[in-house]
Amino acid sequence: MNIPRTSYPRIVIIGGGFAGVALAKKLSKREVQVVLLDKNNYHTFQPLLYQVSTGGLEPDSIAYPIRKILKNFPNFHFRLANVNEIDAESNKVITNIGELKFEYLVIASGAKTNYFGNKVIEAHSMAMKTIPQSLNLRSLILENFEDALLTSDLNERNALMNFVIVGGGPTGVELAGALAEIKKGILPKDYPDLDTRLAQIHIIQSSDCILKGMSKKASEKAEDFLEKLGVNIWKNVRVTNYDGMTVTTNTDLTFETATLIWAAGVKGATIKGMDETYMVTKGNRLLVNAYNQVKGFEHIFAVGDVANMLTDSFPNGLPMMAQPAIQQGDQLGDNLLRLIEGKPMEPFVYKDKGVMATIGRNKAVVDLKRFKFQGIFAWYVWMFVHLFFLIGFRNRVVVFVNWVYNYIRFDREARLIIRPFKTRRKVKG
């Protein structure tokens, strides 16, 4: 892989998400060599992907070139690579661009969409975990409206304007809210020929409340907000299949739709060689101890979504969110330096800073440790926190400009179909 050996120990990090970047930053300018591998040359700010899908933000403003994050770190090397396998016995990773030996390995490969084994749904539904996926969804939504104009078949037009979101977690809720705002703010102006009432947005949630990870108050208020925006919430319903047109469920309910967005779950993105049964737990995550060491290893670590750390407050593992990832990456940086210097490592303690979700303009829900609040103030807090955690000054300014513009104009201008999703368009009269 053309990376020079130095006298410093080599730490290989797989993944430039929140955890990997926090870790690499912590190791910056220390006496270690860091090699970060990622299949993309950019870090993705995943919490705002739904705004890319719905035309509120351009993709470049929620992503950041990984090379730039660490440009003043002389012993840092980035390589654009897919890691195919980890050979823990010989201490090397095997990638599409060659093999690489390591002294320490940190798996920060994140999570991927969990279809719970349903290949048919996987083939026909849209996911929203990456920038290309979000751009595909943006194209599909816009192409659906364009196609709805062309058909004189009312059933087809209904299906094209019907959006079904599976999963009432933050992703599903935020996306539903954004789609409801498109229905209200953009459809009537830009598609005067389309009957806005046909645009239906559904959330299908398998349990009896949305935003399960949040407080009862937040969940109820979010439901209230969504219903006021015209979103239909179907609770205690489980999607059983989707063939590209009809969604079937475990009840009598069915939905005719051209767009099923699967936000029903994620699972750890484990890597071949480090996916033995004894180390993998619920959600396909790697079991780690309080030092983020993967079960059975002293020099192989996992952080972020792919790591499963069981704590007293979180007996099923820390939530798969940005905060635990950032904190773990940061703490592991210190621990690796301690380990290299022969000092004892310190156990990770998660500082729960709260959870939040936005539903739409002036509408968000925030659960802090001591305070829970909803509405316009929560919305401001949500925006402030997201701007704060976004990497890069330029990104913050551009996102801020877009938010102000969208707020004042009730608009979303990043609506280009630059990755046509439907390979062929139907020919109608």
Next chain:
Amino acid sequence: MNIPRTSYPRIVIIGGGFAGVALAKKLSKREVQVVLLDKNNYHTFQPLLYQVSTGGLEPDSIAYPIRKILKNFPNFHFRLANVNEIDAESNKVITNIGELKFEYLVIASGAKTNYFGNKVIEAHSMAMKTIPQSLNLRSLILENFEDALLTSDLNERNALMNFVIVGGGPTGVELAGALAEIKKGILPKDYPDLDTRLAQIHIIQSSDCILKGMSKKASEKAEDFLEKLGVNIWKNVRVTNYDGMTVTTNTDLTFETATLIWAAGVKGATIKGMDETYMVTKGNRLLVNAYNQVKGFEHIFAVGDVANMLTDSFPNGLPMMAQPAIQQGDQLGDNLLRLIEGKPMEPFVYKDKGVMATIGRNKAVVDLKRFKFQGIFAWYVWMFVHLFFLIGFRNRVVVFVNWVYNYIRFDREARLIIRPFKTRRKVKG
């Protein structure tokens, strides 16, 4: 195509570029029905495409949803469509989404890259006429740097870092300047392992000066600016072939490069049925009279790059630039209304507002009718004019923010490889 017939005459416009949009805006709220057809749902501000290719701007900030441009125009209909043929006898256009009758037709289909019949060059080179093409080029440039890190073959590394631009017009000059700034500002910071000196930028120009359409002073100064930036300019050299690795020319010169950018010419994008020999002139453009009527027709017009209007000052036709297109579109709007009301049309008179090109920070050349100037003031004028003509307030603010940021930081942050251009990456040790 599901467009209702009203009592108003129907004007069909093919193409939502500068000419088509200017025309549609002029017809807004008048007693006509306007149907605009474009294969994209967005208008592209082509003069800034080179900044997308080089990571200076995000694509969404130089494009604009066509539907939004005319949202307060009740008799306006937009359809996302490819026009396959014009049936002038039956007054209809035939598209991939059906046929459409018209009373008046305006062809504003613009221009496309002219390879002068060389299919091999077309297959291996990069063009920069559309947003997807610009994003492909952006990906390729970045992928080349990533690949250059992986190879230990010096010839291969050279070829990956060697950029050959064919054509010394504004596109070639502006792109070369931007690449030179990447070489100076980004390569040393982000790719410390790569020897910056290997990054070579070449412009190959078939005639004896660059920026042929501008004054001698502008051309010389641009050449001077480029040479100071380290760009190699090869004049009186014609590229004869490129197989994906070696560029051959009509001289002894050859270049080994992984990236050939073809900016050597454009030609009118004529449409089947309106491409008879008698109506097509030099540059594959449709011959029009002073009213923009296509030769032989009273109700079929052409405007912008695809139209060839011969004037005393421009005996070879108006230049294929934004200004003639905007002015023609605007004027044709008035003429169409006159024609419908039975009044005589007025001939088009081109107001030459000047030509400009930018080479890099603080470096531009401007030719106005009375003044010709170069350097930092020209650069400010260039920026001001481009911001002014950009459509959309949000776009202007976002472009402005990016330019200020890039200027202060010597940076370009829109560097995501979101459309991997190389389908497979080489596996090296």
